Structures are given as C-alpha cells and as structure tokens.
Amino acid sequence: MKKSKREIDSHLPSFRSQLTLLRNEIIKRNQVPEDVDVSGDETDLVQGTFIVEMSNKLSARDHIAMVKIDKSIEKIDNNTYGICDECEEEIPLRRLQANLTCSCCVLCAEAAEKRK
Numbered sequence: 001m002k003k004s005k006r007e008i009d010s011h012l013p014s015f016r017s018q019l020t021l022l023r024n025e026i027i028k029r030n031q032v033p034e035d036v037d038v039s040g041d042e043t044d045l046v047q048g049t050f051i052v053e054m055s056n057k058l059s060a061r062d063h064i065a066m067v068k069i070d071k072s073i074e075k076i077d078n079n080t081y082g083i084c085d086e087c088e089e090e091i092p093l094r095r096l097q098a099n100l101t102c103s104c105c106v107l108c109a110e111a112a113e114k115r116k
C-alpha cells in the first residue's frame with residue numbers, strides 16, 4: 001500500500017461523520033421504546049458493545065448495512081478506507097461519495113456481479 005498522502009485523506013473526517021450518522025439512524029430505527037436513548041455523546045460509549053447486543057434485533061437488511069458501516073469506519077481508522085478489498089487499488093473518490101460503504105472498485109464490483 002502506498003504511504004503517500006492520498007486525495008481521499010482530506011475527505012475522511014466527513015466520511016466518518018456521515019457513516020456515524022447512518023449508524024445512529026439504524027440504531028434509532030431499531031430501538032425498542034423502553035431502551036435507553038442513544039442520542040448524543042452517550043452513543044460513543046455504547047458503540048463498542050452495541051452491535052453484539054443489538055444484532056439479533058436488527059432486521060436482516062439493517063444488519064447488513066450495519067456491518068458494512070462498521071467495516072468502513074474501521075477502515076478509516078486503519079487508514080485502509082478507499083482501497084479495494086479485491087485488488088487493493090484505490091477506489092475513485094466519486095464512487096465512495098456515491099456509496100460510502102463501497103469496498104471494491106468498479107472492475108471488481110462488476111466481476112463480482114458476474115460471478116453471481
């Protein structure tokens with residue numbers, strides 16, 4: 001992997017906050033009314049264990065979305081966000097902006113599509 005500064009670097013803080021927002025939306029959507037409110041600063045505290053406790057309650061679709069979001073946030077923290085899972089090429093910034101949790105480049109996505 002290249003160590004040089006990438007174009008995407010300056011966008012990472014914004015990507016990260018957008019992903020966190022998406023994550024909070026899913027949590028809120030799946031929240032049962034009796035549960036504690038996870039809005040605001042408390043969210044950061046519960047995030048680590050939340051997925052384990054919540055995963056059974058999430059709808060299948062939200063669960064998949066949640067896993068993708070978590071993976072993307074993890075990648076941002078590991079500085080591997082925007083790198084294709086398959087070929088390790090950089091994913092174009094515009095593609096990421098269109099789909100924040102995108103984990104592979106156009107070519108690999110097309111190849112995966114064909115394998116289905």
Ligand SMILES: [Zn+2]
Pocket residue numbers: 084085086087088089104105106107108109
């Ligand atoms: Zn690729």
